[in-house]
Amino acid sequence: MADIHPMAPEHLPRYFAGADGSDHLFTVMIFFVVGIILILGVAYFTLHAMPERMAHKGNSTQLQLISLLAMLALFTHNNIFWVVALVLAAFRPPDIVTPLNSIAQTLQNLAGRDRQ
Template sequence: MQALTDGGVTRMTPEIHPMAPEHLPRFVAAADGSDYLMTFMIFFVVFVILGLGVAYFTLHAMPEKMAHHSNSTQLQLISVLAMLALFTHNNLFWVGALVLAAFRPPDLITPLNSIAESLRALTTRSPEPAATAPAAAAPATAAPVTKGEPD
């Protein structure tokens, strides 16, 4: 396209400059301002950024989903750790939430409660009556043996 000037007004003609090649690639912008490559790249970058954001938030929600599915007792702790990891970008919180959600901690309270109940039952038990105990004779005490003295 060439620019023609008629009385101060510039018009474009559909002719190609004589130095230009016969065939121009598609990514070269046309004279009307349409740039197909730039339009494609704008949409591509927007969709990639949105996709990465969705993947990031899905990854951060993984410990909470695991805790919901396994009915974990530490669900609130896992949720708080996941939120702390999300807002502080400290991955140690996220790893801690993932470990708590993935592995069930050992139950240490139940055996301790059982021991406490057994001790409570032993201390509140009434003493056995004396009648059922075997009658014991007076204990026989042996005379001390002294050396060197005959009887």
Template sequence: MENSLREAAIAHAPFFITAPGETDVLFYGIAWFVVLAVFALGAFYLTLHALPEKLAHHANHTQIQLIGVLTLLALFTHNGVFWVAALVLAVVRFPDFISPIQAIADSLKTIARNKGEFGDSTRHEPVTETSVTPDMTQQENPKDV
């Protein structure tokens, strides 16, 4: 009687319950699914983490380095503020302040080298050691003696 009760229970059992001594196919299927899902989520997470660096292709070298540091900080500290800051830096295009200032500096060097030849009607003579300055006293000329 007990044997027939066991066989009747096994016959009415759901599909996910395996009989004794048989391979649990659902367990192995779920185990493989979990392993593949972890790898897929890890790849998605790392791809999402690299998004600011991919968006920063227009940025200058310093900005790209700053974005890289912020994304690494976000990756290792699990702090989303660093990732958001890197994303904002990657999306925002900063104006180029250095090039106009460098052009102004180069122009001033050229003007200083030419000693005021451009646009100046009076030419300034360079001050040398032999020229007289206001604080110097007039010395006698040896020819006058």
């Protein structure tokens, strides 16, 4: 405490800047703010990628459409694209092609032609 000016009170808080210009509270707050920004950025991008992770179980056309919508939402900041991507990822589209192929195969069998 020998560095304190004679006119200064004896009870200065420890977070005040020192006479040499060092400010420990400012240094701690810089690290805190940078850490919070990094954590929020990781959380944002993790949440933003949620529809794409959900779509990996589906077919590739659906995954491509969801990825495109997610990228549009990221770059345009229109949240409706992200909501649509999330809805597409959450609900599987009905399989229309398999019954139609079965019907076509049956009709060809009835007509006497074998389908290659």
